[in-house]
Amino acid sequence: MDAFDAIPNHVVIDILNKVADVKTLIRCRSVSKRFNSLAAQSDSLLLQLDQILGAAEPEPEVNSPVASFFRSIFKSILPIFSRSAKPAETPKSPAQILAGFNRIRNLDVELYGGDANLEKGAAVKWKAEFGETLKSSVIVAFRSATVNASATESPVNAVETDSEFVCGLKTRVVWTINALMAASTRHHLMGDLVKEHKEMERLTVRDRDEEGTVVMSAAGMKEYREAEARVDEKGLGVERVRDRTEVPNVRMSMRHAPMLKLKSGICLEAATLVVVRPSGVSSDDNDAELATEAFAADCMYGEAVTALLKRRRNVLEMNSF
Structure with missing residues (x-):
């Protein structure tokens, strides 16, 4: 043996x-x-x-006259060979x-890249928890980061004026919407997987750039399956087909600092912290708990969260989309 x-x-x-x-x-x-x-x-x-x-970057086309000539010939004869060729998978x-795996408990899915298209130097990092739909999301963003030991931060307890908050508000809202759309797209992508693997206890979906993370607990996945079962019973499955999960009406708790200097000497311009929950949540008392837990493992973002939690909170409402 x-x-x-x-x-x-x-x-x-x-x-x-x-x-x-x-x-x-x-x-x-x-x-x-x-x-x-x-x-x-x-x-x-x-x-x-x-x-x-097998995702791969497409090779750039050469636009020389000779290359264009041979490309046109190739395109003209391609149908002749494609009749006998096997169709692409x-x-x-x-x-x-994952159809062959029957005892999945913890699944970590890594996507090829991030989702948001941002201005040069800007960064948006987020974490979202889902059940049937969005349960909560924490978003940290800034326009640029520089190392400047002489830079000064506005006093933490200084009162931010309404005009200071409104300045750049449109950009901060766009950052938030981009993050929520990316999260809802990832949640939708995992739908069939969640329905088929009822033994799963935790699902994490992240990207290689560590831009954003979607998490679903055992309770959240059970809620999703039950909701989908109700929809299937009513025969509405075809009508619900879309490329992402609908984001419900949400309440956004936003904190902002025009310039935030961290202890490491890094200065973040237009630093923003947004905690998002579905509308109807009666209390925002656990903002600190949600935000701190979401970025506890990240030194720079964790430090930024701690500082931003001391800033003035502004509450906004957003309709479902």
Whole structure:
């Protein structure tokens, strides 16, 4: 007997859970019948969609006259060969990729890149929690960051005038909308996966640039499945098809500093903190808890959150979109 055969199944599964990467585990399933069975039982997975789907940057076209001539010839003869060629494979959805895994508990999905198109130097970082729809979101943004030890910050307890708050408000609202649209798009992308894998306890969807993160707990995923089941019973599934989840009416708790100097010496221009909840939430008392938890692991953003929480809070309402 091979020595590996003597290792108990639960030990092998624990090893495979340390591997986590879905692409590697799919290859492991091709090794043997035992590997095929045990790899499918891995419960902690990392799904990197760009690796699985083979995303790649398109090569730039050369616009010289010679290149254009040969390109036109190629396009004219392409239909002749395409009749006998096999059709290109359709990119698989996350649910299709993970169809062979039947005991997923914790899933971390990494997307190819960020979502927001921002002005040069600007940065928006966010975290959103979903159930059937948005439960809460925390957004930190700034226009630019510089290192300037001599820069001064407005006193934390200084009263911000209405004109100071209104200045640049449109930009801050656009940042917030971009973040909410990106979050709702990611939530929609995971819909089929959440419905099919009822054993999941936590789902995290982030991008390689660490721009934004969507999280769903076991309770949130259960809420989503129940809502979708009600919709299916009414036969409204086709009417609900869209490329993102609808964002409900929300209440935005916004704090802003025209110039925020951090202890590290980094100065953030137009630093903004927004805590978003669905309208109807009676209290904003846990702003600090939500914001601090969302960016606890990030030194610069965590420090910015701590400083911005001391600023004046402005409350805005936004309709569903």
